[in-house]
Amino acid sequence: MSDSEISESDIYLQESVLFEKGRKYLIRANSGHGKSSLLNIIYGSNANFDGNINYDGSSNHNTFSFRESKISYVFQDLKLFPDLTIFENIQLKNGLTNNKSVEEIDHLIDQVLLSHKRDNLVRNLSLGQKQRVAIIRALCQPFEFLLMDEPFSHLDEKNCGIISNIVSQELEKQNASLIMTSLGDTSYFDYDKILNL
Amino acid sequence: MLFKLQKKTLIISQIIGYAFTLLIGATIILVTSQFYFDIKPLLSQETDLFKTKAVVVSKNITVFKSINKEKIYFTDEEIKELENQPFIKNISKFNNASFKIKAYTKESEKVPGFYTDLFFESIPQKYLDVETEEWDWDPSLDFIPIIIPENYLKLYNFGFAQSQGLPVLSKNTISLIEFNIKVSGNNQIKRYRSKIVGFSNKVNSILVPEDFLLWANKEFGRGDKNKTSRVLIEFKNPSDKAILKYFNENNYSISKDKLEFSKLVFFFKLALLFVFFIALVIIILSISFIIISLNLIIQKNKELILNLYNIGYNHNRIAKFYQIFISSTTVLLIIIAIFISNFTRNYYIEKIVDLLDFTSKSNYILISGMSLIVILIFAYNLFIINYIKKIVQPREEKISKL
Numbered sequence: 001m002s003d004s005e006i007s008e009s010d011i012y013l014q015e016s017v018l019f020e021k022g023r024k025y026l027i028r029a030n031s032g033h034g035k036s037s038l039l040n041i042i043y044g045s046n047a048n049f050d051g052n053i054n055y056d057g058s059s060n061h062n063t064f065s066f067r068e069s070k071i072s073y074v075f076q077d078l079k080l081f082p083d084l085t086i087f088e089n090i091q092l093k094n095g096l097t098n099n100k101s102v103e104e105i106d107h108l109i110d111q112v113l114l115s116h117k118r119d120n121l122v123r124n125l126s127l128g129q130k131q132r133v134a135i136i137r138a139l140c141q142p143f144e145f146l147l148m149d150e151p152f153s154h155l156d157e158k159n160c161g162i163i164s165n166i167v168s169q170e171l172e173k174q175n176a177s178l179i180m181t182s183l184g185d186t187s188y189f190d191y192d193k194i195l196n197l
Numbered sequence: 198m199l200f201k202l203q204k205k206t207l208i209i210s211q212i213i214g215y216a217f218t219l220l221i222g223a224t225i226i227l228v229t230s231q232f233y234f235d236i237k238p239l240l241s242q243e244t245d246l247f248k249t250k251a252v253v254v255s256k257n258i259t260v261f262k263s264i265n266k267e268k269i270y271f272t273d274e275e276i277k278e279l280e281n282q283p284f285i286k287n288i289s290k291f292n293n294a295s296f297k298i299k300a301y302t303k304e305s306e307k308v309p310g311f312y313t314d315l316f317f318e319s320i321p322q323k324y325l326d327v328e329t330e331e332w333d334w335d336p337s338l339d340f341i342p343i344i345i346p347e348n349y350l351k352l353y354n355f356g357f358a359q360s361q362g363l364p365v366l367s368k369n370t371i372s373l374i375e376f377n378i379k380v381s382g383n384n385q386i387k388r389y390r391s392k393i394v395g396f397s398n399k400v401n402s403i404l405v406p407e408d409f410l411l412w413a414n415k416e417f418g419r420g421d422k423n424k425t426s427r428v429l430i431e432f433k434n435p436s437d438k439a440i441l442k443y444f445n446e447n448n449y450s451i452s453k454d455k456l457e458f459s460k461l462v463f464f465f466k467l468a469l470l471f472v473f474f475i476a477l478v479i480i481i482l483s484i485s486f487i488i489i490s491l492n493l494i495i496q497k498n499k500e501l502i503l504n505l506y507n508i509g510y511n512h513n514r515i516a517k518f519y520q521i522f523i524s525s526t527t528v529l530l531i532i533i534a535i536f537i538s539n540f541t542r543n544y545y546i547e548k549i550v551d552l553l554d555f556t557s558k559s560n561y562i563l564i565s566g567m568s569l570i571v572i573l574i575f576a577y578n579l580f581i582i583n584y585i586k587k588i589v590q591p592r593e594e595k596i597s598k599l
Contacts, residue, residue: 067509079504
C-alpha cells in the first residue's frame with residue numbers, strides 16, 4: 001500500500017482497533033484495499049499479517065472453534081454449496097450447533113422471499129438470491145460478532161431493507177456486534193462507528 | 198446433509214474398480230496362504246514312514262569307475278565335506294564285511310538245498326526301517342540275524358520261483374527257515390545258524406547287526422582299511438532344495454524317490470509363492486488405486502472441502518464420510534473374500550481327502566482376513582485424515598506460529 005492510502009486509514013494507522021460487543025461497525029474502503037483481508041484475519045482464515053489479534057484480551061485462542069459459537073461470517077464469495085438446495089445449505093450450517101429449528105429456518109427463508117425456491121438447488125439461483133441465502137445461513141448459529149463482507153452488493157433496495165431488518169433483530173437477540181464492509185456509505189444499519197481502511 | 202453433499206463427490210466407477218481388484222487380491226491371498234498351511238504337513242513329510250528322514254547315498258557308477266573300482270568309494274575328505282553341508286544332520290557309513298561268507302542249507306523236504314556266496318553290511322540300528330526283536334547279536338549263541346531287501350523276496354517270488362517251478366514264500370515262511378552261514382578268513386572258519394528276521398524297503402543290502410560285523414571284521418577280516426561305498430545321510434529337512442543341487446553337482450547317486458518328491462515340492466512351493474506374490478501385487482495395486490482415487494476426489498473437491506472448513510466443519514468431520522465409506526467398503530469386500538475363501542477351502546479339502554491321507558488343519562482364513570481389514574482400515578483412515586488436514590490447515594499452522 002502506498003503512503004497516501006495509508007494516511008487516510010483509520011485502522012492501519014492506529015496501534016490497535018477495538019471492536020466491542022453489541023455495537024455496529026462499518027468498514028469503508030475502495031475495492032482492493034483489504035476489506036475482505038481484514039475480515040478474514042479476524043475470522044482466522046488468513047494468517048498473512050503482522051501483529052496480534054486478541055479475543056477477549058487473549059491472543060492465545062483457537063479461532064477455528066470460534067466459528068461454531070462466536071463469529072459468523074457472510075463471505076463475499078458466499079461459499080454456498082451449489083449442489084444442495086437452499087434449505088440444505090442452511091441446514092448444513094445449522095446442523096453444527098442446531099441453533100435454529102426447521103420452522104425458524106423456513107420462516108427466515110420466507111422472510112427473504114425465497115420460500116418458493118426452498119428446495120431448489122443453489123446452482124440455479126441468481127446472485128442476489130444466493131446472497132440472501134448466505135446471509136440467513138450466517139444467522140443460523142450463536143455468535144458474538146457477525147462479519148459481513150459487502151453483503152448487499154447484488155440486492156435491490158427492497159431486499160436490502162428486509163435483510164437489514166432481520167439482521168438487526170438477530171444482532172439484538174444475540175447481543176452481538178456487526179462488522180460490515182462496504183464500498184461506500186450505506187444507511188441500512190445505525191452504525192456506532194464508521195472506519196476507513 | 199454433509200454426507201449427501203460428499204456422496205456426490207465420489208466417483209463410482211473408481212470405487213467399483215477398487216472393490217473388484219481388492220476382492221480378487223484378498224481372495225487369492227487368503228486361499229493360497231490357507232492352502233499352504235493345509236498341505237504343509239504333506240509337503241514336509243511329517244507323515245513320512247521314515248521318522249529319521251535318512252537316505253542312502255552312493256557314487257554313480259560309470260564305465261571308468263567300473264575299471265577303476267577305487268573311485269566308487271568315498272574318500273575321507275568327501276565324507277568330511279558332506280558332514281559340513283548345512284542341510285545334513287548326520288552321516289553314517291555302511292560297514293562292509295572284509296571276509297568270505299557262504300550261506301547254505303542241507304537239502305530237506307521243506308527247503309531245496311542251496312549254496313551261495315554272500316556279503317554282509319551293517320548300518321546303525323536307528324536307521325533300520327525294520328522292527329524286530331531278534332536283531333540283537335548274542336556272541337554266545339552262534340546265531341546271526343539277517344535283514345534282506347524286500348525287493349529280493351519279490352524278485353524270488355515273482356521271477357525266480359515262477360520260472361523255476363519253485364514254491365512262493367511269504368515273509369512269515371521265510372522267517373521260519375533257518376540256514377547256515379560259513380564265515381572264513383584269517384585262516385579261521387566259523388559256522389553259524391542264521392535266519393531272515395526282516396525285510397527292508399530302504400536299504401538295498403544284506404544287513405547283519407553292526408556289533409557282529411565289527412567283531413567279525415577284526416576276527417576274520419583281511420585287515421585292510423574299511424572302505425565306504427555307501428553312506429546313510431540324515432537330512433534336517435528332506436525338501437530342502439539345496440540337497441538336490443549338491444548331489445547333482447557332486448555326481449552322487451541318491452535313492453531318488455524322496456528327492457523326486459522334494460523336487461516336486463520345490464516346484465509346487467515356487468508356484469504357490471508365485472501365485473501369492475501375484476495376489477500381493479493385485480492388492481497393492483488396488484490400494485494404490487483407491488489412494489489415487491481418493492487423492493483425485495479430494496483435489497477435485499478442494500473448494501468444497503475448504504468451504505466446509507470455512508463454515509465451521511473441522512477436518513475430522515470432513516474426513517469422516519470418506520473414512521466410513523472406504524472402511525465399510527473394505528470390510529464388506531474382505532468379508533466376502535473370507536466367505537469365498539472358506540468355500541474354496543471346503544471344496545479343495547473335499548478333493549484332497551479323497552486322494553490322500555489328510556487331516557484338516559486349523560483355518561487361518563478368518564484371522565488373516567481380519568488382520569488384512571485392520572491393516573487396511575488403519576492405513577486408509579490415517580491417509581484420509583492427514584490428507585484433508587493438509588488441505589485445510591496450512592493456515593492454522595501459520596496462525597499458531599504467530
